[in-house]
Amino acid sequence: RLLHCIVLATISLHTSAQVSSTISHNGITRDHITYVPTSYVQGTPTPLVFVMHGFTQSASAIMNATDFNALAELEGFIVAYPNGVNNGWNTNSPFPGGSTADDVGYIGALRDTLIAAFSIDTTRIYACGFSAGGYMSHKLGCESPKCFAAIASVSGTINNGAVDACVPQHTPGVLQIHGTSDLIVNYNGSIFSGLGVQEVLDLWTANLACATPPVITPY
Numbered sequence: 001r002l003l004h005c006i007v008l009a010t011i012s013l014h015t016s017a018q019v020s021s022t023i024s025h026n027g028i029t030r031d032h033i034t035y036v037p038t039s040y041v042q043g044t045p046t047p048l049v050f051v052m053h054g055f056t057q058s059a060s061a062i063m064n065a066t067d068f069n070a071l072a073e074l075e076g077f078i079v080a081y082p083n084g085v086n087n088g089w090n091t092n093s094p095f096p097g098g099s100t101a102d103d104v105g106y107i108g109a110l111r112d113t114l115i116a117a118f119s120i121d122t123t124r125i126y127a128c129g130f131s132a133g134g135y136m137s138h139k140l141g142c143e144s145p146k147c148f149a150a151i152a153s154v155s156g157t158i159n160n161g162a163v164d165a166c167v168p169q170h171t172p173g174v175l176q177i178h179g180t181s182d183l184i185v186n187y188n189g190s191i192f193s194g195l196g197v198q199e200v201l202d203l204w205t206a207n208l209a210c211a212t213p214p215v216i217t218p219y
Contacts, residue, residue, distance in 0.1 A: 018069070023113050025106045032110060033059045033081040035069045036118070040078065045121035047077035048114060050107060052089065052133030054155075055098075059083045062130060078118060082110055084132070091135035092161030094192055098132075104139060108146045128152035128175075131185065135159060138200070141174065142166035142207075149173065155185050158203065159194035166203060174204045174214075 017036045022029050040046055049072070053062035059081035063069065072079045088099040107127070114120060127148050129137045134156020141151040142158070143165050150173035157178075158166065178197045180187045189196030195203070201214045 023106075023110055025109045026102050028085065028101060030085075030106055030110070031059070031083050033063060034114065035063075035072055035079045035081075037073045037076055037078070039073075039076040040118075043119050045119055045124075047075075047124035047126070048111075048118075048120045049077055049079045050111075050125075050127040050129075051079055051081050052127070052129030052136045053081070053084065053087070054129075054131030054133055055089070055095075056087050057130075057133075058087055062133065066130075077124075078114070078120070080110065080114060082107060084136075089132045089136040089139075091132060091139055092159040092165075093132070093135070093194075094159070094161070103136060104143050107136075107140055108144055111146050122147070124149050126150050126152070128154070129156060130154045131156050135162075135194075138162075138166075141170075141172045141204075142168055145169055147172075150175065153177065155179065155182055157185060157189065157193065157195045157197060157200045160191075163195065163203070166207060168207050171208050174201075174208075176200060 019034045021034060022031045051062055051066060051068050053059060063081045068079045085099040085101040088097060090099045090101050090103045125148055127137045127140045134153030137151040137153045138158045139162055140148060147170045152175035154177045176197055178187055185193045187197050189199060
């Protein structure tokens with residue numbers, strides 16, 4: 001059973017708001033930060049972007065590191081920064097200390113809560129993240145019954161234990177950003193980091209029945 005509750009600030013026309021809130025999912029109180037840009041008008045469908053932190057990080061840390069609030073102001077979308085349990089996400093990682101929480105269900109519940117609270121364009125909901133948050137973005141695209149228009153991962157792939165469950169119910173766009181010299185999440189994959197980047201691209205190409213191969217842009 002899910003019990004949803006959220007603490008909201010009253011948002012007036014042309015006033016930005018950064019709100020720390022909680023919901024309860026599977027008996028665990030989960031907290032998140034929501035940023036609403038000054039351009040937001042209740043009743044006008046607005047895109048929503050989830051930004052997920054890396055392992056040992058937090059919602060506030062990824063918010064400050066990425067400066068997504070400024071981008072939300074520029075582009076006119078709402079951004080949500082969820083917090084993982086014990087600063088981790090349940091991504092089927094073999095590393096010790098990973099979460100066992102129902103994070104796919106939690107993000108889905110948070111998505112529904114924000115849709116109920118704000119005028120969200122449900123065709124323009126996105127998920128992205130760094131490192132473990134990137135793994136979580138792939139997991140949402142693979143396993144969530146909720147529709148995400150696109151997912152993006154920076155320095156995160158798919159753990160081996162999550163491959164069999166990657167049966168997408170929707171067809172998100174996929175963006176993978178990864179350094180070839182990454183010493184933590186190996187570009188070519190490993191027993192600890194899971195699939196290599198090309199394997200991730202091949203998996204999504206097959207799952208989405210893409211007619212053309214992914215476009216790879218070197219930097």
